[in-house]
Amino acid sequence: MGLLKLISNRISTEWKEKFNKNIDYLNDLEKKLSDQDKSTNSRIDNLVLHSGGDSPNEVVDARVNNKGEIFDTLHGRLLEHENLSDEQISELITNAASQKAQVEQLNKAVQQIIGGYNEPINIYVSKDGNDQTGDGSQEKPFLTIQTAVNSVPLITTSSVTIWISDGVYLEDVYVNGLTFRTFVIRPLNDTSTLDPQVSDCPVKVRSIMFATCTGYCQIVGMQIVDTANSPLFQGRQYGIVNEQSGYMAISQCKFAENTKSLAYNAVYVGGTSKMNMYGSTTFINQDIAVQVRLLSEFSVGDLKGSGNSIGVYVDAATARYAKPAAGFATTENRIIGRGLIINNGQVLS
Numbered sequence: 001m002g003l004l005k006l007i008s009n010r011i012s013t014e015w016k017e018k019f020n021k022n023i024d025y026l027n028d029l030e031k032k033l034s035d036q037d038k039s040t041n042s043r044i045d046n047l048v049l050h051s052g053g054d055s056p057n058e059v060v061d062a063r064v065n066n067k068g069e070i071f072d073t074l075h076g077r078l079l080e081h082e083n084l085s086d087e088q089i090s091e092l093i094t095n096a097a098s099q100k101a102q103v104e105q106l107n108k109a110v111q112q113i114i115g116g117y118n119e120p121i122n123i124y125v126s127k128d129g130n131d132q133t134g135d136g137s138q139e140k141p142f143l144t145i146q147t148a149v150n151s152v153p154l155i156t157t158s159s160v161t162i163w164i165s166d167g168v169y170l171e172d173v174y175v176n177g178l179t180f181r182t183f184v185i186r187p188l189n190d191t192s193t194l195d196p197q198v199s200d201c202p203v204k205v206r207s208i209m210f211a212t213c214t215g216y217c218q219i220v221g222m223q224i225v226d227t228a229n230s231p232l233f234q235g236r237q238y239g240i241v242n243e244q245s246g247y248m249a250i251s252q253c254k255f256a257e258n259t260k261s262l263a264y265n266a267v268y269v270g271g272t273s274k275m276n277m278y279g280s281t282t283f284i285n286q287d288i289a290v291q292v293r294l295l296s297e298f299s300v301g302d303l304k305g306s307g308n309s310i311g312v313y314v315d316a317a318t319a320r321y322a323k324p325a326a327g328f329a330t331t332e333n334r335i336i337g338r339g340l341i342i343n344n345g346q347v348l349s
Contacts (some may be wrong), residue, residue, distance in 0.1 A: 046121045049186040067340035121158045126165040145173045155179045163188040169177040172231050179214040186220035196254035196282040213245040223254040236263045251279035258285040260309050269298050280304050292317040314339030
């Protein structure tokens, strides 16, 4: 509907009606335009960020970012910002994952250096175990004794025990540079009735060495085998060695393979180490049953066994033992340098 023209010159009711309709139409049109103007302003307000330049009529619209970069469309600016945000979020996630991995690696390294406090560390080894998938628990034991040793922290105030299931382990076990309260290598099964003089030990191993460790170590119920392939230490092959490693106890162990044709020490204690032997530990047909060197000390109640070439070899060290039974060794002892052997107690006054 448009405005109505006044055709007649008469001022009549018809004329008034047309005039009033025109007024109503204009009023309606003004209202519509006003509403549209408000709607348009509202839409512009949603797009305009702020006024710019010298004139308030100059506006910075939503296509302009905070750096003043102008995009063809608002969609283009939003897309650029969202893509950048996605990249930054992705980078943050990647960095967080990397930092998590680094923290886990650091924690693992710390655990390898410093172990648990006071809680005993029990590690299990079995011929049915696995060094790759095992964790040293009784349910998932390791396959080798050395892997069990390698899992012990460098420093721990805990007591460490490696429990070994019956079997033959042709390993040269090496415990080096650890600090612990106690470190025990022993069979899993009960050894309370084990007598190496009359029976073999349940666990057999080629050699065991403790070197530069701090703490008390104990080896129980081990039988040394495969001596021909044992490693060298200071020019001689060996069964059990304690070198600069504090105090060691050997109980119920057995050395029965003939080593007389080898340069072989069944047991060696050297440096400032100390060793006590008990539990009927037995030596049969050994080249040297026990070698004690360089300020170290060795003590045993009774030397058990027979057929050995040299019983106790003392080189600038001290050995305490009761005189063994006849037949223990062809040469009961050999003293080098200022070595000292004590067979009986003495009261000095």
